Amino acid sequence: MIPERLVNWVVFAGLLAVPLWAIVVDEPFTITLVTRAVILAIAAVGLNIALGIGGLVSLGHAVFFGLGGYAMGILAYHAQTYTSLDLFGMSFAGTKAMPIIWLVAVVVSGVAASIIGLLSLRTSGVYFIMITLAFGQMFYYFAISWSTYGGEDGLSIYVRNGFPGLNTLVPIQFFGLCFVLLCVVLFLSARLQNAPFGLALNAARQVPTRVETVGLNPMRLKLVAFVISGAITGLAGALFADLNRFVSPTMFSWQLSGELIVLIIIGGVGRLFGPVIGACLFVALEHWLGALTEFWHVYLGLILLAIVLFARGGIIGLLTGKEGAHV
């Protein structure tokens, strides 16, 4: 069986090689596809911290994805219409600078995650799943009824936001930016998993009582994990909106929350590269199967069923011959 580390390096190399190859053969759309996979991977890496390590089955992570998207949309909308954003009696100027947008996206979704987490973590199990789902719907309907920023139609941004020193409109440069962010997020996630915090969180998932007896607060551990997780997914949301130059309430939709979990499951729960492999495979399936048949979701559903029923460890589990990252 193949060692997990090797699988990870192959995926990493593949993610770099495909866009470079696409430049050589001049296929800019392939670069966009890979960028999409990279961004979804960032979102799923974020979710994996809550889901894989913390065991928090959040069916509402689209909230953070959408908040990131709207953070970008609203800031860029005010910048492109030269209007000011009035908030809490203060007036802010819009911006087209990615670093600021990312910061706002991370902070806003982190704050939202701490509020949602505080409320949802009072419960566990099925209740937690349903409550996160309900919070997702709450934001979805709010976005639809909020006509200032496009309501159901969403917001279009004419020109992709800028990053100092780069021309983000060139697909490969924007890809590079997203790829670097994915690396940063993966590095953080790997460090987190092996840091005392990650170990404690892992224990809090498995035996909360024992963690409590040792003097740690499992609730607080889970909340911190949920906030970190939400913030990373928020960052991905801002990038995703920038990729499409469009935000709409569908970024808040519960199908998206479901798909984020699906990405992780396809790749392998709790594995560092699980979300990355899942995202690549998902985008590939969406592209190839979507071209073959309009009803490709049927096949996605069947694949998903097969993985849940017969291949618990996802793709990484199949390749490495180990079912779980942690049993």
Place this chain on the structure above:
Amino acid sequence: MSTLLIIEQVLNGLQFGVMLFLMAAGLTLIFGVMGLINLAHGSLYMIGAFAAAAVAGATGSFVLALAAALAVAAIAGALIEMTVIRRLYGKAHLDQVLATFALILIFSEGTRWLFGSFPLFLEIPDYLSGPITLPGGIQYPLYRLALIAVGLLVGLGLWALIERTRIGIQIRAGENDREMIAALGVDIRLLYTLVFAIGAALAGLAGALVGAIQSVQVGMGEPVLILAFVVIVIGGIGSIKGAFIGALLVGMTDTLGGIFLPEVFKLFMEPGAATQTGSALASMAIYILMSLVLIWRPTGLFGARA
């Protein structure tokens, strides 16, 4: 704001709540007995509506359409229970969520493939259409009144089934201790399939009944599914009584909030902004209600287990 309008809206809320109850009752029963979280319950709602629309289109009979909705949804429920759901009982909630999410994808796209993307229409039969005058001079659609009646009757029937029949005793026993009733010679597999089929039939019935006042289309089940989740979270998962009270609370809050919140905001804001704030807040009202209930009682109003 006349009293007539308020009564009419209360009736609308009641009708909405009662239909939500049909969905929530099945969900909560399935969770209570089998410990399963079933996202595909919305698909069964959709299947019921499509079956009704197809049969009504072919035969013109609304009663036959309802019978078809019940039968097709129950059969579909029994089939997925025997092929997929049965393998999920002992598994983690995450697996249940994913497998039933996969079922949604399959059912939604399958239905789109069979019936196309355009919505179908299910006509209200002549003998139930038109308004009726209630005591006090209120004009109210007869069909919606019939929905309230049907919902309450089904609720009563479900209560009788669970509290007063042998099967009900077995279902309640299955909730408490599945090994023990299996040891007593009850075929637990058959019982589970039966419970799942009952839940599915209720969802299908709700889909068909509501399908006649809304359009019948792919994806119609999921918004209702999520509302039904809110209902059973408020009521306490596993409790039919909780589902009933939760459904009425959610139905009322959603309907009355949509009408009255903008009016309330008009008292101290300019009309345009008031309508916007009010309707935005109204769309979130039930989720706010849910958060409040959970802060007060993390396992819902009538929930016993976490």
